[in-house]
Amino acid sequence: MVDKPCHAVAVIGGATAGSTVAEILAAAGCQVVVFEQNERPYGKIEDGLPRWHDKQREMEYRKIDERLRRPGVTFVPRTKLGQDLDFLALARDWGWSAVVLANGAWKDRPLDAAGAGDVVDRGLVYQNPFVYWFNHYHEVGYAGPRYEVPDEAVVVGGGLASIDVIKIIQLELYARALRARGVTPDVIAMEHEGIPKYCQAHGIDDPSALGVKGGILLYRRRIDDMPLSPMPKGANEKQIAKAGEVRHKILSKCQSNFLFQVRPQTLTRELVIEDGRLRGLVVCKSEVQGRDAAPVPGTEETLRTDLVVSSIGSIPEPLTGVEMKGVYYAFKDWDTGEYGPLPGVFASGNVVTGQGNIKASLDHGKQVAQHLIDRYLDCGPASAAAATTAAAVTEHLARKGPLPAEKVDALLERARARQREVGYDDYASWIQKVTPQV
Ligand SMILES: Cc1cc2nc3c(=O)[nH]c(=O)nc-3n(C[C@H](O)[C@H](O)[C@H](O)COP(=O)(O)OP(=O)(O)OC[C@H]3O[C@@H](n4cnc5c(N)ncnc54)[C@H](O)[C@@H]3O)c2cc1C
Numbered sequence: 001m002v003d004k005p006c007h008a009v010a011v012i013g014g015a016t017a018g019s020t021v022a023e024i025l026a027a028a029g030c031q032v033v034v035f036e037q038n039e040r041p042y043g044k045i046e047d048g049l050p051r052w053h054d055k056q057r058e059m060e061y062r063k064i065d066e067r068l069r070r071p072g073v074t075f076v077p078r079t080k081l082g083q084d085l086d087f088l089a090l091a092r093d094w095g096w097s098a099v100v101l102a103n104g105a106w107k108d109r110p111l112d113a114a115g116a117g118d119v120v121d122r123g124l125v126y127q128n129p130f131v132y133w134f135n136h137y138h139e140v141g142y143a144g145p146r147y148e149v150p151d152e153a154v155v156v157g158g159g160l161a162s163i164d165v166i167k168i169i170q171l172e173l174y175a176r177a178l179r180a181r182g183v184t185p186d187v188i189a190m191e192h193e194g195i196p197k198y199c200q201a202h203g204i205d206d207p208s209a210l211g212v213k214g215g216i217l218l219y220r221r222r223i224d225d226m227p228l229s230p231m232p233k234g235a236n237e238k239q240i241a242k243a244g245e246v247r248h249k250i251l252s253k254c255q256s257n258f259l260f261q262v263r264p265q266t267l268t269r270e271l272v273i274e275d276g277r278l279r280g281l282v283v284c285k286s287e288v289q290g291r292d293a294a295p296v297p298g299t300e301e302t303l304r305t306d307l308v309v310s311s312i313g314s315i316p317e318p319l320t321g322v323e324m325k326g327v328y329y330a331f332k333d334w335d336t337g338e339y340g341p342l343p344g345v346f347a348s349g350n351v352v353t354g355q356g357n358i359k360a361s362l363d364h365g366k367q368v369a370q371h372l373i374d375r376y377l378d379c380g381p382a383s384a385a386a387a388t389t390a391a392a393v394t395e396h397l398a399r400k401g402p403l404p405a406e407k408v409d410a411l412l413e414r415a416r417a418r419q420r421e422v423g424y425d426d427y428a429s430w431i432q433k434v435t436p437q438v
Contacts, residue, residue, distance in 0.1 A: 005408075006030060006408055007403060008031045008033070008097050009099070010096045011032055012081045012102060014036035014068055015064060017348040018100070018348070019064045019068050020067065020383040021100050022073045029072075031408050033412070034068060034076065035085060036078075037078070037079065037080035042061055049131075050131060050134060065427070076418050077424055077434075082319045091321075091344070096411065097400060100346045100393060103316065103319075103351050104349060104350045105315055107317045111310040114270065119276070119277060122277045124310065125309050127157070127309060127312075131161075131164065133146065136436070141437070142436075149172040150307050151173060151212060151213050152216060154215065157309075158221065158226050159227050161311050162217060162312075174199070177211065178204075195207055195257065196259070214260050216262070223244075225247075229247055263283075265285055265287075265293065267286045267295050280304035284301070328352070329352075331347065336391075337389045338392060343396075346389050347389070348385055348389035350382060
């Protein structure tokens with residue numbers, strides 16, 4: 001029970017951004033209810049970053065736990081906006097002081113090729129479900145889709161996430177080849193050591209002896225253009241050349257550790273579909289001018305493969321009642337995540353731009369945000385962006401009177417009723433109950 005008027009804020013999504021916003025607002029005296037669709041609140045950290053980031057993952061999990069179990073934060077798992085909650089009802093009718101969308105970017109940007117929609121999970125797989133599978137397939141009770149990784153699988157991409165995807169493919173291929181030699185492989189150790197060293201430690205001096213041809217990463221622009229390292233805004237020629245060098249270095253180190261092939265300046269022209277299944281890609285060379293990559297006529301060739309993983313970016317899931325501007329929600333301020341169509345609605349983290357957005361927040365330079373951003377910078381881009389949003393929410397709340405205590409109690413009671421409905425008791429025992437066994 002609250003004993004005096006205060007603000008009550010609903011946050012959708014309990015991961016890095018949502019938990020950070022909740023922590024900051026609760027510390028400022030608000031009652032915050034965090035609605036999370038999953039049983040566990042760890043979002044991209046658990047399901048999107050490959051599980052070989054084992055130590056960082058545990059650290060991030062504990063940070064999220066601490067934020068969600070603090071006083072003033074009510075965590076409501078297994079509750080999905082768009083399914084269990086209606087956005088317009090939540091934002092307009094419940095009576096919250098503010099609503100913050102921190103639901104991440106879970107929709108894969110669709111592969112722009114005729115027929116792609118017809119062969120999803122029939123040879124074409126998108127990055128988000130693919131990484132989810134890799135992170136969870138070894139758990140007892142895993143019931144999601146299972147993917148077979150054939151030799152010479154193709155990844156379409158070029159960013160950091162696509163490097164993770166091609167690494168997963170290589171680890172799976174070499175794990176299978178090692179198993180055939182009687183070795184029980186540990187893919188996490190293999191990732192930490194690199195494939196050649198791991199093979200050597202298991203009596204195979206030359207990994208090529210295993211006969212794996214390897215996966216192929218296709219990128220539409222040049223290696224210099226791969227967004228594997230940051231490029232300063234308005235970079236001069238020297239900085240551009242330097243970034244290009246760094247990118248070459250990063251890629252060649254990954255290739256020597258994971259033995260995959262890369263084909264830069266390669267565009268997907270068509271899908272090869274046979275009997276309703278993807279069997280390859282027709283690709284061609286590209287000519288790069290600035291950010292554009294134009295097809296070079298006469299360079300078409302067919303790459304036959306039974307698996308293409310498309311890793312060309314993640315965008316927010318459309319939600320009933322949320323207006324869109326292209327593939328993003330209709331924000332009026334992209335730095336704070338202030339949503340245009342309804343006052344008091346904000347967004348934070350990957351949902352805003354599809355990736356952690358800190359630079360724009362820093363350029364923004366709002367005094368009220370700056371000390372928060374500085375404090376949360378160490379926690380990563382999504383947390384720092386969340387600090388900017390929290391500051392904007394605080395400004396919004398300062399212009400509004402607090403809610404009467406009975407009103408806040410009624411909102412909290414509604415949240416508790418949902419907790420009871422999904423079988424939630426307290427944070428620690430819930431997390432223990434829903435943590436999968438491996
Ligand atoms: C070791 C490490 C490496 C990293 N590497 C990268 C990298 O390579 N690239 C990169 O971009 N970032 C990287 N990051 C940053 C980080 O992964 C993300 O920026 C950050 O986790 C995104 O947090 P988020 O809260 O915005 O989104 P998410 O983590 O996606 O959280 C969204 C939450 O909302 C929930 N949700 C979604 N829809 C609904 C709904 N309808 N109703 C209720 N709940 C919903 C989801 O279940 C999820 O829990 C890295 C971080 C670490 C620690």
